[in-house]
Amino acid sequence: MKITSARVIVCSPGRNFVTLKIETDEGISGIGDATLNGRELAVAAYLDEHVVPALIGRDATRIEDTWQYFYRGAYWRRGPVTMCAIAAVDTALWDIKAKAAGMPLYQLLGGASRDAVMVYGHANGGDIAETVDEVARYLDLGYRAVRAQCGIPGLASTYGVARDKMFYEPADAAIATENRWSTTRYLDHVPKLFDALRARFGFEPHLLHDVHHRLTPIEAARLGRSLEPFRLFWLEDPTPAENQEAFRLIRRHTVTPLAVGEVFNTIHDCQALIAEQLIDYIRTTVVHAGGITHLRRIAQLAELWQVRTGSHGATDLSPVCMGAALHFDLWVPNFGIQEYMRHTPETEAVFPHAWRFEAGFLHPGDAPGHGVGIDEAQAARHPYRPSALPVNRLEDGTMWNW
Numbered sequence: 001m002k003i004t005s006a007r008v009i010v011c012s013p014g015r016n017f018v019t020l021k022i023e024t025d026e027g028i029s030g031i032g033d034a035t036l037n038g039r040e041l042a043v044a045a046y047l048d049e050h051v052v053p054a055l056i057g058r059d060a061t062r063i064e065d066t067w068q069y070f071y072r073g074a075y076w077r078r079g080p081v082t083m084c085a086i087a088a089v090d091t092a093l094w095d096i097k098a099k100a101a102g103m104p105l106y107q108l109l110g111g112a113s114r115d116a117v118m119v120y121g122h123a124n125g126g127d128i129a130e131t132v133d134e135v136a137r138y139l140d141l142g143y144r145a146v147r148a149q150c151g152i153p154g155l156a157s158t159y160g161v162a163r164d165k166m167f168y169e170p171a172d173a174a175i176a177t178e179n180r181w182s183t184t185r186y187l188d189h190v191p192k193l194f195d196a197l198r199a200r201f202g203f204e205p206h207l208l209h210d211v212h213h214r215l216t217p218i219e220a221a222r223l224g225r226s227l228e229p230f231r232l233f234w235l236e237d238p239t240p241a242e243n244q245e246a247f248r249l250i251r252r253h254t255v256t257p258l259a260v261g262e263v264f265n266t267i268h269d270c271q272a273l274i275a276e277q278l279i280d281y282i283r284t285t286v287v288h289a290g291g292i293t294h295l296r297r298i299a300q301l302a303e304l305w306q307v308r309t310g311s312h313g314a315t316d317l318s319p320v321c322m323g324a325a326l327h328f329d330l331w332v333p334n335f336g337i338q339e340y341m342r343h344t345p346e347t348e349a350v351f352p353h354a355w356r357f358e359a360g361f362l363h364p365g366d367a368p369g370h371g372v373g374i375d376e377a378q379a380a381r382h383p384y385r386p387s388a389l390p391v392n393r394l395e396d397g398t399m400w401n402w
């Protein structure tokens, strides 16, 4: 089966998405997500200039060889732009192979390891009372696991707290908006939030929290310890993880489970964290970590060390990534949880999909392939809009991590 065309489709149905569509001489086509939030056109250009010309005429069934070709062949290994481009090719080729086999992708991977995939939703509010009410809303929708983020007294805005509750979109301006941050205010406030949540809902629902890379290792250790009475499912990205050794310090001080990896793009980024059992959940996902082919390697390394998967699934990961991730999740033996942020109705119209939500779980559906399509006429109605993620400064103006 030969690849006859490969096209990059950029659209913005409420937010930007980059999609690669690969067509073959047997009339079977597949799509892959290549969205890198705030840097979308860099990946689109990488695909157009350096990947698409080399795809034409290749055997669409040689997924592993194609992965190696673009990884080793670039010479400049790793990095988010390269790995997103490789992921898009890889996802589209798995989609094609599964369609050719007449199977849902999870069957090709080895079949279902569970009935459905537990997901967590995002509850957030300007203050504790509002966040508690939002968690209640998610529990009413059937969620078993909810991430809770809350405004911090004295800070005008903070990560994870949205104007539009169901469809949080942080990349909201062509030039990055500037937020202000105070670790002191944050560290004092977060335990109060989880105290209130456990008082209202007890210990049955899983509760999660994302620190979004904002603490130093010792501050992260303090937060982890102060949250222990509230038994979080996980504490995410407590400190920037390019310094993997930092997690040894955090681990020495707390048994709060840790989740890391949404900004990682290869197995090398997480190798020490996994092999030293410094984390409990690895958050790499299909689009940012080289597609199904590479994510499978990461998950299998993690399985050796009893680290479970918890793939990133924010709104900037398109429904195409979500569909592929759900097939992966249904199969992967060491599955933990899947993040699920709902997409807007405009996005859903562009990307019709087979997956379904029921009682806090998602199932990828049984359509052949990954079960997500693209309506190109709908996509054309939503042209690209420049939009950047915010930046963050300390109260004295020092640049900080957003």
Ligand code: KDG
Pocket (backbone or CB within 6 Å): 037, 170, 210, 212, 262, 312, 313, 314, 315, 316, 339, 389
């Ligand atoms: O593009 C950045 C977002 O994907 C990120 O801010 C979301 O941290 C995030 C999460 O856990 O969903």
Ligand code: MG
Pocket (backbone or CB within 6 Å): 210, 212, 236, 237, 262
């Ligand atoms: Mg996160």
